[in-house]
Amino acid sequence: MSRKIIIDPVTRIEGHGKVTIHLDDNNQVIDAKLHVVEFRGFEKFIQGHPYWEAPMLLQRICGICFVSHHLCGAKALDDMIGAGYSTGVSMLPTPEKMRRLAHYMQQLQSHVTAYFYLIVPEMLFGMDAPPEQRNVLGLVEANPELVKRVVALRKWGQEGIKAVLGKRMHGINSIPGGVNQNLSIAARDRLLKGEDGLISIDDVIEYAQDGLKLFYEFHEKNRQQVDSFAEVPALNMSLVGDDGNVDYYHGKMRVVDKNKEIVTELDYHDYLDHFSEATEEWSYMKFPFLKALGREAGSVRVGPLARVNVTKAYSDDTPLAKAALEHFHDYTQGKANDKTLHTNWARSIEILHSAELIKVLLNDPDLQKEPLIITPPKSAWTGEGIGVVEAPRGTLLHHYRANEEGNITFANLVVATTQNNTVMNRSIRSVAESYLGGKAEITEGMLNAIEVSIRAYDPCLSCATHAMGQMPLVLSVFNAKGELVNEFVR
Amino acid sequence: MTKCNKNEIFSHELPTTPIDPETQAKRDAKIQVAMIGFCGCWGCTLSFLDMDEALIALLDKVNITRSSITDTKRIPGRMALGFIEGGIANSENIAVLEEYRENCDVLISVGACAIWGGVPAMRNVIPLEECFREAYIDSETAVPDAKKTIPFHEDIPTITTKVMPLHEVVKIDYFIPGCPPDGATILKVLDDLINGREFDLPSAMNRYD
Secondary structure (H helix, E strand, C coil): CCEEEEECCCCCCECCEEEEEEECCCCCEEEEEEEECCCCCCCCCCCCCEHHHHHHHHHHHCCCCHHHHHHHHHHHHHHHCCCCHHHCCCCCHHHHHHHHHHHHHHHHHHHHHHHHHHHHHHHHHCCCCCCCCCCHHHHHHHCHHHHHHHHHHHHHHHHHHHHHHCCCCCCCCEECCEECCCCCHHHHHHHHHHCCCCCCHHHHHHHCCHHHHHHHHHHHHCHHHHHHCCECCCEEEEEECCCCCECCCCCEEEEECCCCCEEEEECHHHHHHHEEEECCCCCCCCEEEECCCHHHHHCEECCHHHHHHHCCCCCCCCHHHHHHHHHHHHHCCCCCCCECCHHHHHHHHHHHHHHHHHHHHHCCHHHHCCCCECCCCHHHCCCEEEEEEEECCEEEEEEEEECCCCEEEEEEEECHHHHCHHHHHHHHHHHHHHHCCCCCCCCHHHHHHHHHHHHCCCCECCHHHCCCCCCECCHHHHHHHCHHHHCCCC | CCCCCCCEEEHHHCCCCCCCHHHHHHHHCCEEEEEEECECCCHHHHHHHCCCHHHHHHCCCEEECCCCCCCCCCCCCCEEEEEEECEEEEHHHHHHHHHHHHHEEEEEEEHHHHHHCCHHHHHHHCCHHHHHHHHHHCCCCECCCCCCCCCCCCCCCCEEEEEECHHHCCCCCEEECCCCCCHHHHHHHHHHHHCCCCCCCCHHHCCCC
């Protein structure tokens, strides 16, 4: 008898998703899909609003990577007022460093949240552990000391964000052309020395290595499983600086293949020439791909695994992360790594990388300097801007246009989780085939393995559902409006 | 949501590895809480984690059952509290919210989206058809010459014409405003409720940004 297996909802991820797997009479996998079941609407309803509202409103796309959305919007507005990279203007040192500080703080807290609160339970308890245990409650019961360190680390990252943006979430720092404040000595010292309920930056760097240690122990015990689990092909994409290594705030978009050869590299202002997005009836999330290669070959992976695949080496001022990355690269003899569970290895390296980058920045006296903003003449107004950053989950793009009154007329957002749509579906299919294929008896733990492959991407299905528009609850609304609708419906 | 085909098997209905009875007994003795996020940004759930050290202490008294940070996919019994972020934006949200109302003694709307729809409700002033064209038909990244497709499938819920606050669908007992409310505010409310005190949010904590 053919069967349809349903995971609803996928848990321990941000946002709403569901998985369906179709098995034939012989229990072979016919189909396996990740469905994004929600969606909101930002590209349309932002239209008509003043351009400067965009970074404030659009950060509400996501509560975990709002700094990335805020900065992407800010970079787009820099372009729009004639103070951005599209007009050949570079950001002043203090505002650029303030933006970077917020971004690295967010990467620290976002990765810590995803890694320890959502992903680590399987590493400690196993994929088929009791579902009631595979979560933060189980962690507290099993290892309260670890949880205390995680809480202290996450708190530090959140307080760092607050020092820059004024709130732990959805604050304001970036404005068109710069930032609205620099970092006071008191705020800096609290973060460096660990005053007032915080740990010190040196403790942060020490605690930040917990993730890596956990991964190494888990890998040592489960090497075969970790290395063969959902090994799926994809190109790897990241923003890179002039040295060809990841730059989380600014750079060119670079795509590399399995041999780490550059497939394409582009100025993100030209993204429309390079990317298309396909739509399927069974998910609200689109499927972006490189036009030149087509959908099958041209889908990219983004996020921690893609970034460490693209990057050759971290700089000498982040020595612990640099050494960890060398070890990572050695493991696959210099080839790009397609092992889905190694994304968690990459994520734990990036936790350490952000901690070390933050230490360097906090000691930079530019954070206390001025000026904070470039104010170009009104004649410099371009009315269009594009911003791209490396969000914790991967390459994030915002593109806006505004009219001469300064009201937004167009917005397009291509988020990291959407870029990963195809490779996530490949991972689900791979795990479904190896865990369920040919088996008559299916357990909950086998299906949790499928969720484990999804969690490795740390997908933010809240981010991925920004696009708007949908078949309405009441179909007759469309029918009443005429033929136009019928044109689109099956 | 609804199970209508006998060939359909939900993962949470399959055999699981049982939890150690002693651990379960300890959890059963605590105050039972279910959480969920509907149409929002997950930020209020993160604010829940922003209780920091106090969260660890809270977990001495509270057991979290169904939530987005645990793998319990249906409410397993009678709950003292339901903690809900996000507004109502699709057919599934409505059904799940009703399930929460039915099984929770007290329901709390947490954050701007749950309380009045929040930023996602900004779409309420735009006809759906226009939104629909913008996303899938007129998008500048749409695949040229491809068949125009709008997501519509038995495996995904339909979207409501308007984004609604929770209390337009079911009765809500308490409201914690903020976008998001911070960890201290959430702690104040939960600490009062689990210790049998009245809901009492001081005006200093009653903020809306």
